[in-house]
Amino acid sequence: MPECRSGLPFLVSVADLHPIDAEAVSRISSRAYRSGDCIFTTHAADSGGYPKCSVGGLPTQIGRYLVALREDLDYEDREGWQARHTCDNPGCINPEHLVSGTVADNANDKVMRRRSTRGERSSSAKLTIFDVLALRLFLKVPATVFANWHGVTPRAAQHARNGTTWCYLDDVVPPVKLGSTQ
Incomplete structure (x- = not known):
């Protein structure tokens, strides 16, 4: 797999992507760095700690965007799926740590990993x-x-x-x- 400027491989394959998406993945990958098993970026984060950037002029959560590209999901579908972090680190953009799932899946993850306050x-x-x-x-x-x-x-x-x-x-x-x- 080709490497981007940061020395890490591109976070998702850019071969079959639309040029806007290929440019966004290249930009995200160029600002990525590894810390342990997780991959982080120097992009700004939202109030929840999830890194974001602009794709096609629109603000985009990077983890959700990468999951949508990798799993061929509709990024705009806010009700149908969420990006789940298997590492419990909202700042991580490692595609191996990101999977799609429902709101219920995400809530169950929180309970199973003892991060809930119930x-x-x-x-x-x-x-x-x-x-x-x-x-x-x-x-x-x-x-x-x-x-x-x-x-x-x-x-x-x-x-x-x-x-x-x-x-x-x-x-x-x-x-x-x-x-x-x-």
């Missing part, structure tokens, strides 16, 4: 995972008593017990629905 990782959480598991296991302790012990409202305790909140623990200890005697 459960006790939330800044407003008063309960821990162990509190919720105990609440679901010890059914003889009323939710109101449990709520007093842990400084939450009875409603919050009941929601944790019945799975309205903390639903990601449902596979560990199933929630207890109202009227259930299990």
